[in-house]
Amino acid sequence: MSGPLAGVRVVDLTSVVVGPICTRSLADQGAEVVKVEPPGGDLLRNLAQGSRNAGMSGKFIQFNRNKRSVCLDLKRLEGMAAMRRLVEGADVFVSNIRPSALARLGLDHEALAAVNPRLIHCSILAFGSGGRYAERPAYDPIIQSLSGVAATFERATGEPRFVPMVMTDHITGLIAAQCIGFALYRRERTGIGEAVEVPMFENMASFVMSEHMSAATFDPPVGPTGDNRILSPEYRPMATKDGYITVGPNTNAQAFGFFDAIGRPEMRDDPRFCSASARTTNAAAYFRLRMEALRERTTAEWLEVLSARDIPCAHYNTLEDLMEDPHLADRGFFQAEDHPSEGRLRRTAVPNHFGGGRREEELHAPRLGEHTREVLRQAGYEDSEVDRLIEAGAAQEAAC
Amino acid sequence: MSGPLAGVRVVDLTSVVVGPICTRSLADQGAEVVKVEPPGGDLLRNLAQGSRNAGMSGKFIQFNRNKRSVCLDLKRLEGMAAMRRLVEGADVFVSNIRPSALARLGLDHEALAAVNPRLIHCSILAFGSGGRYAERPAYDPIIQSLSGVAATFERATGEPRFVPMVMTDHITGLIAAQCIGFALYRRERTGIGEAVEVPMFENMASFVMSEHMSAATFDPPVGPTGDNRILSPEYRPMATKDGYITVGPNTNAQAFGFFDAIGRPEMRDDPRFCSASARTTNAAAYFRLRMEALRERTTAEWLEVLSARDIPCAHYNTLEDLMEDPHLADRGFFQAEDHPSEGRLRRTAVPNHFGGGRREEELHAPRLGEHTREVLRQAGYEDSEVDRLIEAGAAQEAAC
Known part of the structure; x- marks a missing residue:
């Protein structure tokens, strides 16, 4: 018994959230993910508050479980050579780097497919190629601003x-993992990899407009x-005598x-109110x-x-309530973990269950x-070669 | 050239959004999705405003492209027999029905795997089995209320x-499609299907807490x-002299x-402000x-x-702006479609590109x-048998 992606080797040149949630989704289901970081590391290591040690923020920990970290300086030839060696032995390569920069590094699909035709090359981009924003940099709020997410709030409030x-990072990363799964499936049937652009x-335009293009x-x-x-404006938890409640009486019953x-x-x-379409027209x-009642x-x-009548309803959880939610407790959702350098942590369970087996370790x-030496060894480097890479500044190792 | 899921047969017993976005994700990439609907149809046909004809809301159209519809009454034996026949020939079965109801219908994984061991049986649930909310009904706002989504707004505003x-429907549906991709990959290697529970x-607790468990x-x-x-509270598009702007100066550069x-x-x-971690600590x-400047x-x-300095920045799009966005125009994102019964429509392009080929038709x-007869014929029914199902009320056909 192991996860559905057991044996899939992923080289992960991503940072912050959009890429890391993609590769965490793969890792949680059994893939062997090698996270390649520059000296200084993924920006998320320090971009969020709450840590015991520098570079190990709670948020970084959440998005990077089940991965190994290799630190390479891709600006140095030897660092780049090590990177290429890793990709040559991989099933999947994921990046969230702009296409022009990826090509300059020699990590575009064309270059890598020449040495590894079975490679699935997934580029997570801010903007699709061929459009005029293609080379613009972006973070999540840039995309929320452009894609209509922010606009839904102007409409509501x-x-x-x-x-x-x-x-938008989080959702696109989940979609990238979905696309990689589809490409892995196809590769089993055809024997060859492909480039996937996400x-x-x-x-996010698709996400928002699927919901809100409506009459347009x-x-x-x-x-x-x-x-x-x-x-x-009233689409929110509604006040009761002593707190909040959410109800969803949608069907006639x-x-x-x-x-x-x-x-x-x-x-x-x-x-x-006599039919679903009448209640939709008269939503306000x-x-x-509901509010008055x-x-x-x-x-x-x-x-x-309401529960007695099987009407969808629920209380409202704050973030603190959520950590004590009895259903999640029944499910063992928040789990204790002893991290070798960060001490006792709370980890969330992988939410989805595969009857055919789950990730073993x-x-x-x-x-x-932390895994620079171990991963480079597995890629065929001698210990002395790793030492030289480290001395030359092309690789870094975590202190023990 | 065809989509990565070409040839994958999906029987889709889902409704509203969580299931339909899952199966649309599969359909957009080439899967053959048969949407099984009860008499009266998917609630989404009428739950959203904006339509030319009853039962064909814009929102339903958005979430159900690339699928065929079969209308069966599963409360009738013959309707149920037709349903089982469809699942016996399928690769994937997806439902968003509570487990107890699914078992009563004989559509649980155990029952279906007995006749089709290669079947991937995906159950999208409101609440995971084994926890105390497992049998509760839910819609999206119920989950937003419980999972901390609503709570993030209380914290911010x-x-x-x-x-x-x-x-939460939309995201969980995307994740379900991801899981189905992973299970299809495993099935190519093992030859057997499995049950997947999403x-x-x-x-959503995982989604929210990955971001906000932070120091906890x-x-x-x-x-x-x-x-x-x-x-x-200021995490929003910021006012300029004549509108809004969003900026993301996160790295030191x-x-x-x-x-x-x-x-x-x-x-x-x-x-x-001298480092990423200092700017995080002093976010307010x-x-x-930024706001003052x-x-x-x-x-x-x-x-x-800002663009001249490669600083992430963007204007703000309303929903109407989005439909006119020049980058999306470059990409041909909004496409004209002539629907046989609903007339001229605007359809969004599939956002993700697979180098190995896309859905053909x-x-x-x-x-x-609309496809009751066509699909039942393909499942081996004679025309006269389909007529009898329709006469008995076990199946329905769209008027021509």
Whole structure:
């Protein structure tokens, strides 16, 4: 029993979040991920607060479990030679480097396919090639600003803002892992690798517009852009007598059950609320009806009444509540880990279960260059050669 | 040339968004997806505003391109028999039905693997099995309320709210497609299928906490939960003289270039701003500095000045702006489509490019039961048998 990607060797030249969540998704399911970092390391090692030791932020640890770290200076010829050696023996190469820079390094698909035709070469880009933004640098908020994510908040609240997560990085990275899985599947059938290009802006434009192109899907549009139900100012946890609750009475059965529960059974015959499409058209009124009713009882009272009728409902968790959530406790979601240099940690479980088996050995998030020697040895370097690389500054090793 | 999943047959018993975005991701890359719908159809057909004809909302169209629709009543024996026949010939079965209901229908992994051991059986669940919420119903806002998504807004703005997209559905669906890709890869190597379980709550708890467990990654915590930089109230597009701009000066080179651009070169020596980790610790002050400087010029002026220094920056797009974005135009992102029943539409391009080839034939989003006869014929039914199923009410066909 091992993970579905057991034996897949990934060379990971990515940083911050978009690439690291991609390769973590592969690593969590069994792939052998080698994270190649420059001297100084992945920016995320220091870009987030909360650490016991410099370069080992909590956020870096979360996104880089189950990987090994090799520190190479790609500006030096010997560092670049070591990098190429790693890629020659790999199944997958992932980067989030601009295409022109990748080509300058000789790490573009064409160059690497010549030595390793089975390689799957995944480029995560801010902007797809061929468009005018292609060479622009970007981080997550740049993409939130452009792709309509910030715009959904202006529609809902009057003011553009970002989702307080590096959401576009995170989502695009998950999609990149999806694409790599598809390419691995194809390679098993054809025997040859391919180049895969995963642009953040286009993926997020697709994400947002799949939800909110709405009436503008039609040409000419049959109404304004945007799903008015979800863009409603009231689309949020609603106040109860003592806190918050979220309810989702969407189908007729759920809506009519909800009307009964709040003592307004006549609403099922109200033309505004008698069908899913009527409730969608009258979303604002439906939200008001819920809001007025829900503040009359406590959260616990409502959860009991609504659950009994199988109406989707839930309490509201703060981040601290989430860490104590009883369902997650039942599932063993937050796990204790003893990290060799960072001490006792809390790790989240891999959420998805594969009946055919899971990754055998879990690895801790690596210190910068923790596996430089081990990985280079596996790639065929003698210990003395590794020593020379380190002396020349082309590689670095973590202190023991 | 065809997509990486060409030839993969998917039976899709999902609805709304979480399942449909999963199977659209498979379909866009070449899989043959058969969408099985009950009489009345997928709730999303009517749950969103904006349509030319009942049951064909813009939102449904977006999430269901490249699929064929079969309408079966699974409450009737003959409908259920047809369903099983489809699954027996499939590579992948995806549902977002609660496990107990799936078992009652005889569509659980154990039952289906007995007749089709190569089947990949993917269950998208609200809550993972074994935990106390496992049998609760849920929609996207329920998961946003529980998983910390809403909580990030309380941290940033003082009030819990939802991302105005069905974000947890959408992300979990993308992850489910990722998992199916991994399972398809393994099946090519082992010859046997497996059950895959993809729970929304656990996936979103992982998503949020990977970003925001932060200092609470350590046990005992070395500080509060949450990435203070991203939870800052000012984490949003910033006002210029005539609109908004977003900037991302994260590395030293970017930050120092930004200080030069705003005429404050001395800031590079300010202990609050001299390194990535100092700027992270002093995120609030760094945001204020940006905000005060940026309002002094127009968006276009800033974009010119900052781009010249390779500092990540972008304008802000409304949803309408996005549809006119010049980079997306260069890429041909919004495409014209002539739908046989819904007329002229705007369709978004598949964002990801596979060098080994793409899906050959694009399909329009189907009307309810548009392919009932065609699909049942391919599964071995005679025309007369399909007629009998329809007469008995076990299947439905779209009117021509």
